[in-house]
Amino acid sequence: MILKTNSRNKFTTRMLNCTAVGTKQDDDFPCLNLLGVNYDVKEYVGPWYKGACFRYRRHKKVLRDVTVQFKGGELTALLGNSGSGKTSLLDIIACRTSGKLTGKVYYQNQEMTSTLFQSISAYVIQADRLLATLSVRETLTYAAYLRLPGRSSKQEIKDQVQRVIIDMGLRQVSDSRIGGLITRGISGGEKRRVTIAIQLLQDPNEPTSGLDSHTAHYLVSKLAEIAHRGKIVILTIHQPRSDIFDLFDQIGLMSVGEMAYFGKAGNLVSYFTNLGYPCPKYANPLDHYISVDRRNYEQQHNTLFRVHKLIDSYLDSQVCKAIRNDVIEETIKPSRKKRSINKNMIETTSVFRAFFTLYRRLCVNLWRDRHNWLARIYCPLFYVAVNVLYLQQIKDDQQSIQNRIGLIYNSITVPFFGAIIVVIPSSKIPSIRDVFYRERRDGLYSVTTFLIAYMLHVLPVQIFSSVLFSVTLYCNDSGVGMYNDIGRFGIYFGIVISIMFIGEITTMAIMGAVHNPGIANTMSSLFVSASVLVSSGLLRSLPNMLEGLQWLSYITVFRYSSQILAANEFNKLNLTCTSSDKGTPCQYPSGDAFLADFFPYAVGDLKINIGIVVNSDTRQNVK
Numbered sequence: 001m002i003l004k005t006n007s008r009n010k011f012t013t014r015m016l017n018c019t020a021v022g023t024k025q026d027d028d029f030p031c032l033n034l035l036g037v038n039y040d041v042k043e044y045v046g047p048w049y050k051g052a053c054f055r056y057r058r059h060k061k062v063l064r065d066v067t068v069q070f071k072g073g074e075l076t077a078l079l080g081n082s083g084s085g086k087t088s089l090l091d092i093i094a095c096r097t098s099g100k101l102t103g104k105v106y107y108q109n110q111e112m113t114s115t116l117f118q119s120i121s122a123y124v125i126q127a128d129r130l131l132a133t134l135s136v137r138e139t140l141t142y143a144a145y146l147r148l149p150g151r152s153s154k155q156e157i158k159d160q161v162q163r164v165i166i167d168m169g170l171r172q173v174s175d176s177r178i179g180g181l182i183t184r185g186i187s188g189g190e191k192r193r194v195t196i197a198i199q200l201l202q203d204p205n206e207p208t209s210g211l212d213s214h215t216a217h218y219l220v221s222k223l224a225e226i227a228h229r230g231k232i233v234i235l236t237i238h239q240p241r242s243d244i245f246d247l248f249d250q251i252g253l254m255s256v257g258e259m260a261y262f263g264k265a266g267n268l269v270s271y272f273t274n275l276g277y278p279c280p281k282y283a284n285p286l287d288h289y290i291s292v293d294r295r296n297y298e299q300q301h302n303t304l305f306r307v308h309k310l311i312d313s314y315l316d317s318q319v320c321k322a323i324r325n326d327v328i329e330e331t332i333k334p335s336r337k338k339r340s341i342n343k344n345m346i347e348t349t350s351v352f353r354a355f356f357t358l359y360r361r362l363c364v365n366l367w368r369d370r371h372n373w374l375a376r377i378y379c380p381l382f383y384v385a386v387n388v389l390y391l392q393q394i395k396d397d398q399q400s401i402q403n404r405i406g407l408i409y410n411s412i413t414v415p416f417f418g419a420i421i422v423v424i425p426s427s428k429i430p431s432i433r434d435v436f437y438r439e440r441r442d443g444l445y446s447v448t449t450f451l452i453a454y455m456l457h458v459l460p461v462q463i464f465s466s467v468l469f470s471v472t473l474y475c476n477d478s479g480v481g482m483y484n485d486i487g488r489f490g491i492y493f494g495i496v497i498s499i500m501f502i503g504e505i506t507t508m509a510i511m512g513a514v515h516n517p518g519i520a521n522t523m524s525s526l527f528v529s530a531s532v533l534v535s536s537g538l539l540r541s542l543p544n545m546l547e548g549l550q551w552l553s554y555i556t557v558f559r560y561s562s563q564i565l566a567a568n569e570f571n572k573l574n575l576t577c578t579s580s581d582k583g584t585p586c587q588y589p590s591g592d593a594f595l596a597d598f599f600p601y602a603v604g605d606l607k608i609n610i611g612i613v614v615n616s617d618t619r620q621n622v623k
């Protein structure tokens with residue numbers, strides 16, 4: 001387990017939950033070795049508009065020649081000043097790096113891969129990614145259904161959840177909502193404990209204790225207990241208090257991407273004293289030895305000089321040489337000590353259980369999201385009210401052609417915009433996305449499982465919203481009175497719900513790719529506006545457009561849906577030329593005459609177009 005903090009004693013945790021093999025004697029405990037690990041990243045410098053190709057690329061050495069050994073049965077703390085490379089080291093162990101990595105990372109003589117890491121470990125991320133609408137107990141229960149083996153009974157899951165609630169001191173808040181930015185819920189520290197508790201769910205040997213201490217000391221001592229049962233637990237923490245420091249078995253002291261000390265926690269001060277760096281009486285030894293003072297150039301130069309001297313001394317030290325020999329023994333000559341990995345310990349749930357758990361959790365989340373619900377009701381009603389006020393009942397004179405075109409335009413854009421309006425401002429979508437990323441990284445389910453669960457959970461509200469929109473707009477009594485035929489209403493409704501669905505999935509996909517909701521909003525709106533402009537044929541007849549744009553129109557759903565709705569509305573429609581037309585020439589005595597001019601293939605291609613819209617809907621779903 002790895003704990004990380006940005007402020008004193010507030011920490012985040014990642015857990016390396018490696019299984020001990022055989023009896024619990026030191027030699028049988030698992031072992032994680034890093035040999036000569038170097039990690040480089042590229043940084044782009046310069047204004048963004050120059051793009052990745054033209055900006056200056058700076059290579060940054062994040063880690064240099066790190067050789068360390070983490071053993072089961074020991075709680076290891078990685079300490080060091082901000083930017084010293086602690087997180088990067090943990091990311092390397094978890095196979096979550098983006099830069100160039102050299103060196104070896106071996107667990108039990110096997111090269112570490114993300115699959116191996118997922119199968120032997122639990123990983124508590126730095127940020128608390130939780131759903132604000134759920135209570136602590138619900139959060140842990142859903143997590144347990146996703147993490148524990150599919151054969152676990154309801155009672156076993158309940159017991160395990162209760163166990164971690166007690167163990168993490170969450171009893172008093174177990175039925176409180178997690179809460180978020182808008183609705184206040186449990187405290188930041190409690191959220192941190194829930195995040196850790198989620199990872200502890202997978203530990204079958206976790207003891208139940210009645211302690212309810214809420215302190216960092218309590219959590220670190222729990223981690224020490226877990227470590228002492230034979231697991232590798234790695235944590236990072238900023239400026240630990242002395243009582244917390246006493247709980248560490250092993251210390252990795254990092255600075256400027258290198259190890260300044262790696263060894264027994266109790267030997268730290270004597271090691272530096274022997275090097276000729278005694279720690280002043282009231283100084284924090286960690287700050288004293290490895291912090292780099294960047295207040296001015298001279299201070300920085302002096303402290304960096306000292307840090308590099310300490311790093312060089314460590315590399316020359318017996319402590320370092322002994323570790324290097326051990327690591328080489330384990331990695332380069334692995335045949336000497338054959339070790340096996342018990343991967344069965346972390347057995348995940350079945351696809352069906354994952355699907356039903358995700359579905360239930362999303363439904364509960366949606367049900368409690370009042371704003372989302374209300375938006376799905378008032379958005380269609382608002383648009384209908386504006387249209388009815390503006391157009392009133394449409395007649396069958398020549399002017400009604402323009403009104404009907406306007407209605408078709410609204411009918412294909414409003415459901416899409418409605419989806420954008422509902423999805424993007426919802427505070428729930430970013431948290432659903434964040435939880436999805438966390439759980440995907442933990443390998444709990446596939447993207448397809450998540451997407452199917454997401455689509456199915458949102459389907460009833462979309463049907464409700466589409467019915468509201470279609471019925472109130474289409475009908476004579478409540479709305480504008482479009483072509484009066486039940487079959488045609490069915491087609492109209494089908495198009496509205498398909499576009500609403502495509503709108504929601506497209507917006508979700510954009511939200512997934514672009515994390516900033518403002519940019520996602522702009523991109524979705526531009527996408528729908530440009531697509532309708534180019535491909536609907538409602539604002540400009542398609543055959544008169546540039547050939548390239550005509551081709552482009554084939555790839556958007558709006559081309560087909562506008563043709564379907566045009567055929568639906570104008571085919572066999574009798575139009576009149578009466579005195580109410582006030583001098584308008586009687587150009588179109590029927591809807592078919594209008595179609596022949598503007599949508600000549602709409603009726604003939606009706607079935608094909610419907611097939612394309614339905615297909616693109618299902619394809620969006622499967623993506």
Ligand SMILES: Nc1ncnc2c1ncn2[C@@H]1O[C@H](COP(=O)(O)OP(=O)(O)OP(=O)(O)O)[C@@H](O)[C@H]1O
Nearest residue numbers: 041042043062081082083084085086087088089098
């Ligand atoms: N992908 C990356 N791109 C650019 N710089 C990176 C990248 N990964 C790490 N770094 C840089 O490497 C250095 C070490 O980062 P890291 O996050 O590992 O530090 P840390 O010790 O965990 O710091 P803190 O305690 O503040 O979280 C930092 O200067 C960081 O900016």
